[in-house]
Structures are given as C-alpha cells and as structure tokens.
Amino acid sequence: MRSFSEIETISKRASRGAGFSWGVSEEIGKSVRLLEMFGLPGILHLKNYLEKINNHNYQKITIISADNISNNIPYCPISVGVNFLDQAYNLEKIENINFSNLAYPLLAVPFLSRSSEIIGKKILLNLENFKFLFNYNQSILSNFDNSLISKTTNFLISFNQNEDSFDKKTWDSLYKISQKTFVDETESSKKTAAGAGLTDND
Amino acid sequence: MQIELRDPKKIMKLKRLGSFHQSKLSFLRSFLREFNSWDYKRELFELDNDGYGVAVYSFKKEQRKYSLVCFANKLDDNERSDRVIATKWDASFTLFDGIPTKKDIERLSLNVPQQEIGRMTYKELTLSRANKSMRAFNYVVECLSNGNQPSTKKLSEVGYLYRTTAVYGSGKFGLADRFRIKNRPEIHGPFRLEMMLVYFVRQFTIDQVNFISKNKNPRKAIELDKNIARSLGIGNSTGLGMAPFIVNHPILLNNWILARETALKKIREIKDVKQEDFNYFFECLKNSINNINTWNTDSDYQKEKIKSLKIDLVKFIKYLEQEFDKKKEYLFNIIFNWVDSNLTEESIEYVVSLFLEPYDEIVDQLTPTMSADEEKFFNIPVERKIEDLRVIIEKNYTEILNIDFNEDKNIQNFWFISKNKEEPRVANRFEEIGSELEQPLAISRDVKSLYQRIKNLKNSMTISRFLADNNDLRHAVRRVFMIEKFPYSEIQDNIIGSELMPIDMLRLKLSFFGACKFDPRSDKWLRICMFQGAPLPDELKKFNDNWIYNSLN
Structure with a gap:
C-alpha cells in the first residue's frame, strides 16, 4: 500500500508536471492526501483530470460568488478549490454557493473540508445525488459511492449554522446523570475555599 | 542580564551554517540519552x-x-x-x-x-x-x-x-x-x-x-x-539528496537552530557560573582537540577549515589559561564575546557547541522542541493584508532584496530531480538542459519577485484577493508568513548563485545529526562518521554523555 507521504509527493509533482504553479501543486498534494485519508478516490480523479488538462479547456475562476456560471467551458476544480479556500471568510456570508459546470468535482472537495476547519463551521455539499458533510476537517460524512464524475452541473455548497444536534431537554437529562460524579460541599469546606473570609468589594 | 538571540541574518548565512559542529543537542546524542x-x-x-x-x-x-x-x-x-x-x-x-x-x-x-x-x-x-x-x-x-x-x-x-x-x-x-x-x-x-x-x-x-x-x-x-x-x-x-530537505522544511530548520541559539542565550545569561561547570567545559574543549587531530580529509576546502580551527583553539586555550579572569560574573558571555571577536566562523560555532556540554537541564528542555508539526502552519493567513507581507519581507529578507536576479551569476544554478533515481541535483542553468523543470528552492529569487509584484499594490488589499490573480507566487507567500513566526526558517543566502557551496547545506544538517569528521569529496558530496566512540548497546545503561570527547582518539 502507498503511504500518505507518497500520495502527497506524487500528487504535488504530477500537478506541477501538468502546469500548476508550485504553490498550487503543494495545495493539491495536501488535498489528494486528505481525500485518500478519508477513503475517497483522490488519486484516480487527479490522474484523470491531469491527463485531460492539456487537450481540454477548463475555466479558471478568480472571485467566487453565489452563482458561478460557466456555460461552455467547465470550471477547473483546483481553481475553484484553491480560491474557495482563500475566500472562505467572505463566502461564509453567502448562504448557498452554486457552480453550474464543474469538471472532476471531487478534486474541489478537500478544499471545502479545509475551509470548514478554517472558518469553524460545518459545510454541506450537494453533488449530483451525493451529499458531503464537512466536519471541521476532522471527518467527511458522505454517501458518495466512489464513482468517477468527470463533470457536474450540480455542485451546491451551503454553510451550516453552528447548531447543536440535540435539544435542551436531552442535554439537561444527560447533565443530570453527570451530576452523579459531584459531591455535596460541607459547611467547613465552604469556609476555607478560595476567597473565603475576604470581602469581594475591595 | 538579558542577552538577545543571535541575528538570523548573520547565523542563517550558508558559510556560517556550513561551520556548524555536533553538540549535545545533536540527534544521535539525544537518541542515546532517550534509549x-x-x-x-x-x-x-x-x-x-x-x-x-x-x-x-x-x-x-x-x-x-x-x-x-x-x-x-x-x-x-x-x-x-x-x-x-x-x-x-x-x-x-x-x-x-x-x-x-x-x-x-x-x-x-x-x-x-x-x-x-x-x-x-x-x-x-x-x-x-x-x-x-x-x-x-x-x-x-x-x-x-x-x-x-x-x-x-x-x-x-x-x-x-x-x-x-x-x-x-x-x-x-x-x-x-x-x-x-x-x-x-x-x-x-x-x-x-x-x-x-x-x-x-x-x-x-x-x-x-x-x-x-x-x-x-x-x-x-x-x-x-x-x-x-x-x-x-x-x-x-x-x-545532494539532503540539501533540499532544509529548504523544504523551514519550520523544522527553525526549530533546530532556535534550540541551539536559545541554549547559547541561556548559557550567556548565567550570572554565577559554577567552577565545576567551567572546568567541565574546559575539559571537553581540551579532549576534543584529539578529535580534530584524527580528522583526515583530502579536501583542500576542509583542510583549510581544520587548520584555522586548530590555530584558533590554541589561541583560545591560551586566552582561557592566561588572560581570562574566571572570577568574573557572566563568564560564558565574556568568553563568547571574545570568541566572536577573535576567531573564525568555524571556530566560533565549535566553541558554541562546547558551551552546551555542562548544561543537561538546558539541553533536556530544548530537545523536545526540535521536532515540528509543519501541517499546522501550511495554510496561508489569507485575511491578512499586503502591508503585512511588505513589512515582513523588508524586515526579514533585507539582504536578499539587494540581490540582482537579472545578473546571470545570481541565477547560475538550478535544482532539479533526476529522472533515474528521483534524487535532487544541482546544475548550471546556462550549460545544461532542464531548468524549466526547476524545483521551488530558489526562495530568495522568488521572494524578491513577490516583493516587486506587490510594490505598487494597495496596502489594504487582502492576501486572499492578491492570490486570486497571483497564484504563481503562492509558495513564496506561504514562506514569508512562516518566517514571521519562525525567524530561523530561511537560509539568508542565494542558493542558485554561482558561489553556492552545496556541502555547506549538507554539513548543517549532518551537524544536527551529530556527525563528525566531515570529509568533503567534492563541493557536492562528503563522507562523515556517526557514533564513533559511542557506548555499545550492552553498555548503554552505564552511559556517559561526554563519550564523544573522551573516546574519539
């Protein structure tokens, strides 16, 4: 089995070999490593994309907005991913971000995962029939079936508000059980605890 | 008394880094202490x-x-x-x-x-x-x-x-x-x-x-x-396989050098140096000369360095025995100032390494800081401004900005990965093919390009906006934000210039490994020796950390 270090190195070098700058190639290396670590087929998608890159036109993106439409030429997933990562602080103010025509969308996925960690919010992605939930770059929850998607017209990103997955009642019930680890304080311990005997109005 | 850490612009010069010697912080010695x-x-x-x-x-x-x-x-x-x-x-x-x-x-x-x-x-x-x-x-x-x-x-x-x-x-x-x-x-x-x-x-x-x-x-x-x-x-x-490592791992490099510099600073700040600590240092110094005497090499470059080291150490011992007042406060600071003014770079760094010998407690605290979690600092702080980038470059790359990269001699070399063994190599840009496949190791040239690119940009522009149009310099932007936090992360020299001595880069790394007897066989490779004089595995439990000076005879 290839180590993650080998996966990162080969992805970085191949990306540079395909014409990306060194700085962007470093990002791709880290991102493909992340995909593979989360069990997603990063190497396969990168290989397929890089093989096509010389003979096909892919649209670069500069500033990402709510609706990103490229009717004829599909967006480059690396350009989308890197710019999303760089602009995540501004983008989180937008509720939904849509890309109408995106090549090899899985390659943009790790950048969303890293963005989730940077801005401190969960991010939800709808890609065709698949959903991805990015949990602060600690995990990716997905029903993705590892299929090779070379192009999509359905790539919708939304920022989840930081909300609990449980209601107050559930929390309170659990808190009640946790109280079983506490001990009642005696009068004497109250008298000798920090601050005892002093006025707090000094 | 507060002593400043030594200036990275002086210490991170290749000639200085190529004068480093093993010390108590070296990895083979800390490995033996651990195991x-x-x-x-x-x-x-x-x-x-x-x-x-x-x-x-x-x-x-x-x-x-x-x-x-x-x-x-x-x-x-x-x-x-x-x-x-x-x-x-x-x-x-x-x-x-x-x-x-x-x-x-x-x-x-x-x-x-x-x-x-x-x-x-x-x-x-x-x-x-x-x-x-x-x-x-x-x-x-x-x-x-x-x-x-x-x-x-x-x-x-x-x-x-x-x-x-x-x-x-x-x-x-x-x-x-x-x-x-x-x-x-x-x-x-x-x-x-x-x-x-x-x-x-x-x-x-x-x-x-x-x-x-x-x-x-x-x-x-x-x-x-x-x-x-x-x-x-x-x-x-x-x-040369080792050389790009220290460029590709800037935070690790910083942590190695910073540990050594911090140890030196702490030792110089000791007000009352114990007599026994000074004596131990002096004993290690005298014993170590036997090591230099058995240092064989055919390299004229290294022979010259050894010769100057020997002359300097005779001078230094004479100073310690005849001119130096051991009763003064801040003894090691006085010694350091004398060494820094009177000896060559090779000898200064030799003495700095020896300073660490009596101080287990300082070294033991610093040893665990010599690793690095580089992933933590990979992301570029894109919310920062062009002004920040400009200030960091001007503060940390002062001399680099003076290099004219339009002159052939300043871009004479390029680093590449060989096809047959996937190993780093260096070649003359004007005589050999492949410079279009150059590895991103010419940090000084790229940081200068970045500086020129941002010259007329508004200070208030975010890095995020800058990168949207300038991703070709993304690697340089990342480096600049690293040096802000890690002052010893960058070699303060041009490693593609005509005067490059690649073995200086190798020697720096090998000194941290704990290698002795550097024997350059050309300007691009050398032989060294490790663990010479170290206790054998079945003797490790009766281990004495000054083995390196006692038994290299």
Whole structure:
C-alpha cells in the first residue's frame, strides 16, 4: 500500500508536471492526501483530470460568488478549490454557493473540508445525488459511492449554522446523570475555599 | 542580564551554517540519552560462514519494541558503489515496529535488499543499506582471525567498518507515515528512528566482523577488543539528496537552530557560573582537540577549515589559561564575546557547541522542541493584508532584496530531480538542459519577485484577493508568513548563485545529526562518521554523555 507521504509527493509533482504553479501543486498534494485519508478516490480523479488538462479547456475562476456560471467551458476544480479556500471568510456570508459546470468535482472537495476547519463551521455539499458533510476537517460524512464524475452541473455548497444536534431537554437529562460524579460541599469546606473570609468589594 | 538571540541574518548565512559542529543537542546524542534505559537484545543471528544471512536486534521498554532487521548479501567488488544509483549493497536494513515474525522476515527478505524498488509496509519505520569499507573490514578480519587486535592507529584512518549510503523514513517506499507514530514520547526528537537504525547497524558490523573472523580460523581467532569496537562508528556518504530537505522544511530548520541559539542565550545569561561547570567545559574543549587531530580529509576546502580551527583553539586555550579572569560574573558571555571577536566562523560555532556540554537541564528542555508539526502552519493567513507581507519581507529578507536576479551569476544554478533515481541535483542553468523543470528552492529569487509584484499594490488589499490573480507566487507567500513566526526558517543566502557551496547545506544538517569528521569529496558530496566512540548497546545503561570527547582518539 502507498503511504500518505507518497500520495502527497506524487500528487504535488504530477500537478506541477501538468502546469500548476508550485504553490498550487503543494495545495493539491495536501488535498489528494486528505481525500485518500478519508477513503475517497483522490488519486484516480487527479490522474484523470491531469491527463485531460492539456487537450481540454477548463475555466479558471478568480472571485467566487453565489452563482458561478460557466456555460461552455467547465470550471477547473483546483481553481475553484484553491480560491474557495482563500475566500472562505467572505463566502461564509453567502448562504448557498452554486457552480453550474464543474469538471472532476471531487478534486474541489478537500478544499471545502479545509475551509470548514478554517472558518469553524460545518459545510454541506450537494453533488449530483451525493451529499458531503464537512466536519471541521476532522471527518467527511458522505454517501458518495466512489464513482468517477468527470463533470457536474450540480455542485451546491451551503454553510451550516453552528447548531447543536440535540435539544435542551436531552442535554439537561444527560447533565443530570453527570451530576452523579459531584459531591455535596460541607459547611467547613465552604469556609476555607478560595476567597473565603475576604470581602469581594475591595 | 538579558542577552538577545543571535541575528538570523548573520547565523542563517550558508558559510556560517556550513561551520556548524555536533553538540549535545545533536540527534544521535539525544537518541542515546532517550534509549539508555531500554533493554537491548540480539534476537536472531543466522549468518553462514562467510557472514551472509539475517540478523535481528531489538530495543524494548514496557510494551514497546523496535527491531532492526539486517540482511547481509554477497557482493562482488565490481558491484560495490556508494552512489545512489547503485542497485546492490553488502547489507540492507529496516527498522521494524515490534518484533518481526518468521513470515515478516520472509517478506522483508524479498523487499529490503531491493531498497527503492522494494515495497515496505506500515510496520516498517526506516530503511537503509550499507557497504563495507573493504580496507578496514578485511584488515580487521585478517587481524582477529590470526589472534591479533587491529591497530587503532590504522583503524582511525577510516573510523568504521561499513558506511551507509542512504537512510529513508517518513513514508518513503511504503514505510509508516510519520503522523501515525509521532505521538510516541520516545521519538519526540527529530530523526530518532533513523538514529536507532544506524546505531543498530554499527553493532551488526561489529558482530559480523567477529563472526567471520571466528569462522575463518576457529582455533586462533579472538574477538575485537571492546575499546577498539567502541572507537568504530558508521560511515556515511552523503550527496545532494539532503540539501533540499532544509529548504523544504523551514519550520523544522527553525526549530533546530532556535534550540541551539536559545541554549547559547541561556548559557550567556548565567550570572554565577559554577567552577565545576567551567572546568567541565574546559575539559571537553581540551579532549576534543584529539578529535580534530584524527580528522583526515583530502579536501583542500576542509583542510583549510581544520587548520584555522586548530590555530584558533590554541589561541583560545591560551586566552582561557592566561588572560581570562574566571572570577568574573557572566563568564560564558565574556568568553563568547571574545570568541566572536577573535576567531573564525568555524571556530566560533565549535566553541558554541562546547558551551552546551555542562548544561543537561538546558539541553533536556530544548530537545523536545526540535521536532515540528509543519501541517499546522501550511495554510496561508489569507485575511491578512499586503502591508503585512511588505513589512515582513523588508524586515526579514533585507539582504536578499539587494540581490540582482537579472545578473546571470545570481541565477547560475538550478535544482532539479533526476529522472533515474528521483534524487535532487544541482546544475548550471546556462550549460545544461532542464531548468524549466526547476524545483521551488530558489526562495530568495522568488521572494524578491513577490516583493516587486506587490510594490505598487494597495496596502489594504487582502492576501486572499492578491492570490486570486497571483497564484504563481503562492509558495513564496506561504514562506514569508512562516518566517514571521519562525525567524530561523530561511537560509539568508542565494542558493542558485554561482558561489553556492552545496556541502555547506549538507554539513548543517549532518551537524544536527551529530556527525563528525566531515570529509568533503567534492563541493557536492562528503563522507562523515556517526557514533564513533559511542557506548555499545550492552553498555548503554552505564552511559556517559561526554563519550564523544573522551573516546574519539
């Protein structure tokens, strides 16, 4: 089995070999490593994309907005991913971000995962029939079936508000059980605890 | 008294970095300090009469075990090569996580001797190979099999029985990824597992030479005297492969240098230096001169350095014995100021290394800080402004900004990865092909390009907006934000200029490994020796950390 270090190195070098700058190639290396670590087929998608890159036109993106439409030429997933990562602080103010025509969308996925960690919010992605939930770059929850998607017209990103997955009642019930680890304080311990005997109005 | 850390713009010059020497912070010494409480065992030693076969050595503490698996193979003299392009070696090794089963050894026997074209697994931690020094090995076999101990004088000309030609770790060729094992406390120091491998290899070479001698002449043969065995290390031939490492790992480089500089600062700040600490330093200094006297090299470059070091140390000892007042406060600061004003860079750094010797408590605190979690600082702080970038560059790359990269001599070299062995190389841009495939190591040139690119941009522009149109300089932007936090992360020189001496980069790294006796064979590769004089594994528990000065004679 290839180590993650080998996966990162080969992805970085191949990306540079395909014409990306060194700085962007470093990002791709880290991102493909992340995909593979989360069990997603990063190497396969990168290989397929890089093989096509010389003979096909892919649209670069500069500033990402709510609706990103490229009717004829599909967006480059690396350009989308890197710019999303760089602009995540501004983008989180937008509720939904849509890309109408995106090549090899899985390659943009790790950048969303890293963005989730940077801005401190969960991010939800709808890609065709698949959903991805990015949990602060600690995990990716997905029903993705590892299929090779070379192009999509359905790539919708939304920022989840930081909300609990449980209601107050559930929390309170659990808190009640946790109280079983506490001990009642005696009068004497109250008298000798920090601050005892002093006025707090000094 | 507060002493400032030394200025990175002075210390991070290649000529200065190429003058560094081993110290108490060096990795092979901190490895021995960590593992001196572990149980050592030779688990397996199955060699034929000629010394070919398999051997396993282990370290064990509580539930944790590490094993070196050695494969010794027959190699014709005409096949022996230290070059990285070689495909066969006298012996090959892997450090295994745990104790290997028979099945593991079978699998490893098919892969470890193949080195780069074999496949390792997550159970293997490091990988290496080594060749015999034929003149030393055969000489020792000849002596021992005839019942004589070899001459230490003759052996000191080489200093080892084998030299390694590569040591790999961190996920190469399928080896375990570093992140999987990085939280183990015993390896909280860089290159611990690589050091363990080399240390075990040294023991294997001693066991093998004894075994072959015994089989050659069972009646007459004797074992190598332990004092002589201890005076043997492991040689290493090191080429350019190491040089890009220190550029590609800026935070790690910072942490190594910062630890050494912090130690120096703390020692200079000691007001009342204990007499015994000064005496210990002075004793190490005097003993270490024996080491310099046995430092052999054919390199004029190195000979000149050794000559100046010898002259300087005579001058320095005279100063300490005749002019220096030991009753003053801040003794080491006074000594440092004298050394810094009167000696060459080679000698200044030699003395700085020696300063650390009496101070276990300072060194022990700093050793764990010499690793780095580089992932944590990979993301570019895109919310920051162009003004920040400009200020950081102007503050940290002052001299770099003065280099004119339009002049051919300042861009004469380029670094690339060779196709045949995927190893870093350096070549003349104007004489050789391939400069369009240059590796991103010309940081000074790229940072200057970045500086020029942002020259007319608004200070208030965010890095995020800048990168949207300038991703070709993304790697340089990342570096600049790193140096802000890690002042010793960058070599303050042009490593593509015509005056580049690549061995300065190698020597810096090797000094942190703890290598001695640098022997440049050209400006691009050198031989060194490791663990010479170190306690043998079965002596580790009675270990004395000043072995390096006491027994390198």
